[in-house]
Amino acid sequence: MPLNPAAFFLCTVLALFAIVRAEDPYRFFNWNVTYGDIYPLGVRQQGILINGQFPGPDIHSVTNDNLIINVFNSLTEPFLISWNGVQNRRNSFVDGVYGTTCPIPPGRNYTFMLQVKDQIGSFYYYPSLAFHKAAGGFGGIRILSRPRIPVPFDDPAGDYTVLIGDWYKSNHTTLKATLDRGKKLPFPDGVLINGRGPNGVSFTVEQGKTYRLRISNVGLQNSLNFRIQGHKMKLVEVEGTHTLQTTFSSLDVHVGQSYSVLVTADQPGQDYYIVVSTRFTSKILTTTGVLHYSNSAGPVSGPPPGGPTIQVDWSLNQARSIRTNLTASGPRPNPQGSYHYGMINTTKTIRLDSSAGQVNGKQRYGVNSVSFVPADTPLKLADYFNIEGVFRVGSISYNPTGGGLYLDTSVMGVDYRAFIEIVFENPEDIVQSWHLNGYSFFVVGMDGGQWTSGSRNQYNLRDAIARCTVQVYPKSWTAIFVALDNVGMWQLRSEFWARQYLGQQFYLRVYTSTNSIRDEYPIPKNARLCGWASGRHTRPL
Numbered sequence: 430m431p432l433n434p435a436a437f438f439l440c441t442v443l444a445l446f447a448i449v450r451a452e453d454p455y456r457f458f459n460w461n462v463t464y465g466d467i468y469p470l471g472v473r474q475q476g477i478l479i480n481g482q483f484p485g486p487d488i489h490s491v492t493n494d495n496l497i498i499n500v501f502n503s504l505t506e507p508f509l510i511s512w513n514g515v516q517n518r519r520n521s522f523v524d525g526v527y528g529t530t531c532p533i534p535p536g537r538n539y540t541f542m543l544q545v546k547d548q549i550g551s552f553y554y555y556p557s558l559a560f561h562k563a564a565g566g567f568g569g570i571r572i573l574s575r576p577r578i579p580v581p582f583d584d585p586a587g588d589y590t591v592l593i594g595d596w597y598k599s600n601h602t603t604l605k606a607t608l609d610r611g612k613k614l615p616f617p618d619g620v621l622i623n624g625r626g627p628n629g630v631s632f633t634v635e636q637g638k639t640y641r642l643r644i645s646n647v648g649l650q651n652s653l654n655f656r657i658q659g660h661k662m663k664l665v666e667v668e669g670t671h672t673l674q675t676t677f678s679s680l681d682v683h684v685g686q687s688y689s690v691l692v693t694a695d696q697p698g699q700d701y702y703i704v705v706s707t708r709f710t711s712k713i714l715t716t717t718g719v720l721h722y723s724n725s726a727g728p729v730s731g732p733p734p735g736g737p738t739i740q741v742d743w744s745l746n747q748a749r750s751i752r753t754n755l756t757a758s759g760p761r762p763n764p765q766g767s768y769h770y771g772m773i774n775t776t777k778t779i780r781l782d783s784s785a786g787q788v789n790g791k792q793r794y795g796v797n798s799v800s801f802v803p804a805d806t807p808l809k810l811a812d813y814f815n816i817e818g819v820f821r822v823g824s825i826s827y828n829p830t831g832g833g834l835y836l837d838t839s840v841m842g843v844d845y846r847a848f849i850e851i852v853f854e855n856p857e858d859i860v861q862s863w864h865l866n867g868y869s870f871f872v873v874g875m876d877g878g879q880w881t882s883g884s885r886n887q888y889n890l891r892d893a894i895a896r897c898t899v900q901v902y903p904k905s906w907t908a909i910f911v912a913l914d915n916v917g918m919w920q921l922r923s924e925f926w927a928r929q930y931l932g933q934q935f936y937l938r939v940y941t942s943t944n945s946i947r948d949e950y951p952i953p954k955n956a957r958l959c960g961w962a963s964g965r966h967t968r969p970l
């Protein structure tokens with residue numbers, strides 16, 4: 430019997446995977462990425478849609494699933510999707526940022542083969558090239574626990590993805606052109622919930638039942654406060670870690686971060702405001718959605734509840750209260766607390782100072798004085814094929830230099846299996862947010878002022894939260910511990926999107942001299958090759 434093309438494709442994919450991960454289930458996605466009209470703030474805009482949707486469809490998965498995502502680029506320019514929080518263990522080739530993966534040319538497709546190995550939790554995907562993120566192309570990712578692994582709360586009656594973010598009425602090409610001219614962007618025009626403006630989105634609940642909301646800030650720069658009129662929220666999960674369950678009446682979600690809360694519909698049957706507003710801004714942008722009781726006697730009423738605005742201490746205290754439930758299971762049956770990170774000696778300290786300034790008369794941002802510029806070839810491919818002249822390991826220093834800002838393709842070398850301390854230092858008066866691809870890290874401390882070695886005395890070495898995106902308050906520091914157990918080329922970036930676009934990022938090259946698939950997979954057979962890697966032959970499996 431002849432195979433139809435889809436079945437043939439499936440067989441090919443299975444053959445590619447058979448060697449290393451035949452045992453885990455597969456989920457297949459076909460995505461068509463197009464331009465289409467959207468009207469989130471009432472004006473027509475050219476949005477980036479996935480299968481006609483804005484935001485794009487959610488990815489639902491279970492720990493260890495293989496996700497086979499065939500992305501057709503029907504835009505008129507190169508396109509890539511990256512997976513915020515998915516660790517792509519041993520496989521940075523599929524990370525979907527320009528430092529690791531070749532863009533999908535217009536009119537072509539690429540099949541990402543990911544595995545959500547040893548992960549649970551709430552994350553999202555987003556378009557990583559140019560300034561596409563300002564036009565959509567993002568969606569939720571959820572990784573459920575395997576059936577036999579206990580989850581530290583009852584199954585919710587419903588599980589909703591809530592993507593919040595600031596938004597511009599200008600299109601992504603206009604915003605990018607502004608940045609390319611070396612100018613800063615103006616303040617955003619509004620805030621969206623699931624791609625909709627004021628009262629554009631409604632979540633239906635049944636009285637007496639409990640719901641999970643997976644809230645991610647997919648916006649471009651602003652920290653946002655999330656709250657629901659008349660309701661409390663119980664925080665249960667942060668970027669793949671089950672937290673000590675703490676009840677909040679409002680929650681700060683910094684740009685790039687994800688949180689799960691449980692909300693019980695325990696109020697009289699009517700509609701209630703869901704409110705999202707900007708934090709730490711002199712002008713406050715606010716939007717609302719609706720929590721709709723199925724037995725609702727009437728529409729939302731009264732003023733939407735106010736929340737914190739410029740108070741930093743409130744936010745810092747909330748952040749410090751977010752801790753790991755050591756006895757709860759994570760992706761594995763054993764408790765999350767069985768890895769005693771606080772007993773391990775760090776082997777290296779890296780201090781990262783954010784830099785902002787002009788280079789050649791244009792606005793740029795950097796880390797330890799280097800403002801990242803992309804190379805002509807993905808760094809991971811240059812590394813794999815030993816192509817010289819694309820980047821230099823050591824092109825960014827481990828400590829602030831105090832020197833002026835300059836451009837380079839910054840790559841920092843670190844050793845596989847090292848256990849390191851990274852201190853983010855923020856001399857500026859804005860809240861920063863940093864993300865490390867490929868990893869989850871322990872947020873051991875944050876405080877105001879200058880970090881010193883004495884700051885270590887206040888580290889939480891017991892139940893710090895493990896996550897992948899962390900904020901740094903104005904004129905403050907945040908310290909993290911990272912176990913470098915994932916070989917590859919991993920982007921470390923500001924989640925303030927204009928800043929990462931203008932150079933506030935670099936790559937961490939986690940290196941081992943062994944050449945074993947136990948440590949790193951070979952390049953995927955279907956890898957696109959571009960730049961100096963074009964025409965190279967991939968090493969047979």
Ligand SMILES: *[C@@H]1O[C@H](CO)[C@@H](O)[C@H](O)[C@H]1NC(C)=O
Pocket residue numbers: 461462463501503
């Ligand atoms: C993607 O969508 C566009 C616009 O609807 C359509 O013309 C094109 O054929 C679709 N491509 C695929 C691969 O489905």
Ligand SMILES: *[C@@H]1O[C@H](CO)[C@@H](O)[C@H](O)[C@H]1NC(C)=O
Pocket residue numbers: 438499538539540541955
């Ligand atoms: C593009 O999609 C087709 C199925 O329509 C598939 O056979 C092919 O492998 C895909 N190409 C890549 C590079 O993933």
Ligand SMILES: *[C@@H]1O[C@H](CO)[C@@H](O)[C@H](O)[C@H]1NC(C)=O
Pocket residue numbers: 475599600602603
């Ligand atoms: C983006 O906005 C600019 C300025 O309003 C406009 O000239 C341009 O046509 C827009 N581009 C698209 C693709 O909508």
Ligand SMILES: *[C@@H]1O[C@H](CO)[C@@H](O)[C@H](O)[C@H]1NC(C)=O
Pocket residue numbers: 581672673674675754755756757758
């Ligand atoms: C921690 O997790 C356990 C399940 O292992 C649960 O019984 C307990 O209520 C949780 N504690 C808190 C404070 O969330």
Ligand SMILES: *[C@@H]1O[C@H](CO)[C@@H](O)[C@H](O)[C@H]1NC(C)=O
Pocket residue numbers: 772773774
């Ligand atoms: C950590 O370092 C201290 C002091 O150098 C040493 O006494 C201790 O044995 C080390 N612990 C581990 C687990 O290596």
